[in-house]
Amino acid sequence: MGILKAKKNKKFSYTPRYFDDKGEGNPFEIKHKFDEFRTTVGENKGFKAKLNHALSELKDNRDKEANRRILVIAAVLVLIFLFIIDFDLSIFFSK
Template identity: 55%
Template sequence: MGLMKLKKNRKYNYKPRYYKGEGSPYELKHKFDDYRKTINPPKGIKNKWNAAVDEYQNNRDEKVNKRVFIIAGILILLFLILIGFDLSIFFPKS
């Protein structure tokens, strides 16, 4: 009868006429996939954290380390201001 059957999708084997490259021209790939380990890490928070720490340790760049410390310092300072911490203890009295 055909009322309960699902319709099958048509499949096309389209190949571009003038493409002579390697692989599929329609494959989407991030340009840093070859250099990073954390693109598709194993599932779970612990495994994701370990992969990120491993990538950070293997990439020894002084500018990145300095930038991370500056951002962390600014965020800690903003947090202390937000909770109302008395910052005058860090400055000498004149």
């Protein structure tokens, strides 16, 4: 029955009136400008394959400074959240 499968879009044989055949690509194709550099976009693959591709893309990332910046921002946001909910940080420090 296909409950877990993604639904395919219908395709029609419509060509726009003012579309130039010599133009760049398909006018109906919606494409992000970084899609050709990513390995995670494309066909609908399984969750495991998407996760493996995302992890390999993260490992191939050459910009280590950006990764550190993201980790620092995440740590600051976690500390702000803990401060808002009145979490006692003294349990992490021994006397």
